[in-house]
Amino acid sequence: MTAERFIIDDREKNLFRVNREAFTSEDVLQRERREIFGKTWLYVGHESEIPGKNDFQTRDVGGRPVIFNRDRHGDVRVLLNTCLHRGSSVCRHSSGNAKIFTCFYHGWAYRNSGELVNVPGNEDYKSEPAAVYKGLQSPPQVDSYRGLYFVNFDPDAPDLLTFLGEARYFIDLAADQSPEGVAILEGTHKYSLKANWKLLVENSIDGYHAKSVHHTYFEMMMELGATPPMLGQDTVNGVAPAGMGTEFPNGHATLMYPANGLPLATDSVKQTLAGLRSQAEQAFGENYANAMFGLARNSVFFPSLILIDLSFGLTLRTFYPVSASETLVTGWQIIPKGVDEEFVKYRIDNALTFWGPAGLATPDDVEALEQAQKGFGARGEVGWSDVSKGMGKPVPAANDELQMRSWWREWNRRITGEQLPTEGTSFVPFDKQGVDA
CATH class of the missing domain: 3.90.380.10 (Naphthalene 1,2-dioxygenase Alpha Subunit; Chain A, domain 1)
Known part of the structure; x- marks a missing residue:
């Protein structure tokens, strides 16, 4: 479908059509995973879901497993739910309260702020794992608006407020x-x-x-x-x-x-x-x-x-x-x-x-x-x-x-990569003093 267009946007005829290959093509889906879910702001959770220290929720966000949690200091974090050792989930529960996340596969353990703190058989490694593997990774960008937390896996993407506009x-x-x-x-x-x-x-x-x-x-x-x-x-x-x-x-x-x-x-x-x-x-x-x-x-x-x-x-x-x-x-x-x-x-x-x-x-x-x-x-x-x-x-x-x-x-x-113009409609909100903004 590379030679065809996905969108027909004809302003003279007031005609807008979408090619149905966009709904069925696995090639399109792979592009979406890369260009959309890998580069835009994605919702993770609301602050009320983790009200206390050490509370957590696990989620799949844009194809990535994450832990949405408050660490032992009360700071909100989003951690990728994959062990640095061989990739298994370090948290298999949908929600709960935990200071430590331990990989079920080989027992590597991490604080809920991400640091690697225990490796069974640590003496068998010539390089100290905690020195080589700093800890659980976070998405490059994590931000919130009005209690809603978002992540972006693209470090170069515009900030959340700019994106929401x-x-x-x-x-x-x-x-x-x-x-x-x-x-x-x-x-x-x-x-x-x-x-x-x-x-x-x-x-x-x-x-x-x-x-x-x-x-x-x-x-x-x-x-x-x-x-x-x-x-x-x-x-x-x-x-x-x-x-x-x-x-x-x-x-x-x-x-x-x-x-x-x-x-x-x-x-x-x-x-x-x-x-x-x-x-x-x-x-x-x-x-x-x-x-x-x-x-x-x-x-x-x-x-x-x-x-x-x-x-x-x-x-x-x-x-x-x-x-x-x-x-x-x-x-x-x-x-x-x-x-x-x-x-x-x-x-x-x-x-x-x-x-x-x-x-x-x-x-x-x-x-x-x-x-x-x-x-x-x-x-x-x-x-x-x-x-x-x-x-x-x-x-x-x-x-x-x-x-x-x-x-x-x-x-x-x-x-x-095709930039199509808007239709030029406008919306004038009411500001918080009851005056048209």
Whole structure:
């Protein structure tokens, strides 16, 4: 496919297409591993997941096993989870508390700050191992924003704040929802799908599919007398025309739409949310609080960090390719600190019944994406996917596809070196004093 283009971006015809080889080629996947997952900022975890000294979480990040931990001094670290001796994992648990990580294979031991401290049979080495092998390695760059920790395996990549740019505003809108901050709830959703990882990127910021794919959920909510999210008056396929899509540099993008209440929430839950909104108004101004609690948001931070911020739940999701046709997904729920148990239970219930692997939304999405991957078997005859909806509009709606095109242009730049211009849309955020920034 080297002689062909991956992207058709025709501004005269308002036509945007993606070559389906991008979803099926193992050669493309290898380039992605090198040029994207090896050179961009990747999410590792939130500081609330390791609250105490010696706490740790193990993760796979961009194909690398890592330990996300606080060392014995309380400093946050990210260590590559591979023994310097013969490569085995030095930590085989998903989470816990440990001062020392010991390789199960031959017993080499490391402090949780990385230093090699014990080698069984050390006297048999003519060179002292602790002098030759300084300790567990860390990615060249580790940084955080609002409690979210990221790594970059490219020492020459721009810093995290530069990479996030203006899109970090949508992280702020999540992080500012309580005066005490936010935390990741204990528990993780892990599941896989037999589809290319980029299909899940598209799906996560796609307002066009909501009513058709998730009709069972919408019907159930309406039968129970609740207003489903994204379904109010004057909607088009489940998304209000008042919503909009946005594009940012570096492939980040967001779709926004009016938040239509709290399905099946008790009065207590509604009062808690109203209290959080009132506190935000006092701290940051009415406009910023309206953006925080009056707009629902699906954001992607390139390449595969998704933040879905709805009134009934706040989901953080990341995913990486296993192969060109399989993806491993990990998801967490974020909760404002200081809320009561009933509010937490409400959010957990929604996390399970809507976003969970056996919920009302995720299986629908998985089926849609796996059907798309299956359809790519006919790519020799039908070789291109269309991502043109809303192209040429002055203000693309939330159920248009600007946000996907923004992401694809960055993907294309990193894979081919071709720099395609943005569509020139602008987003003016509200600052934290309630004044248009």
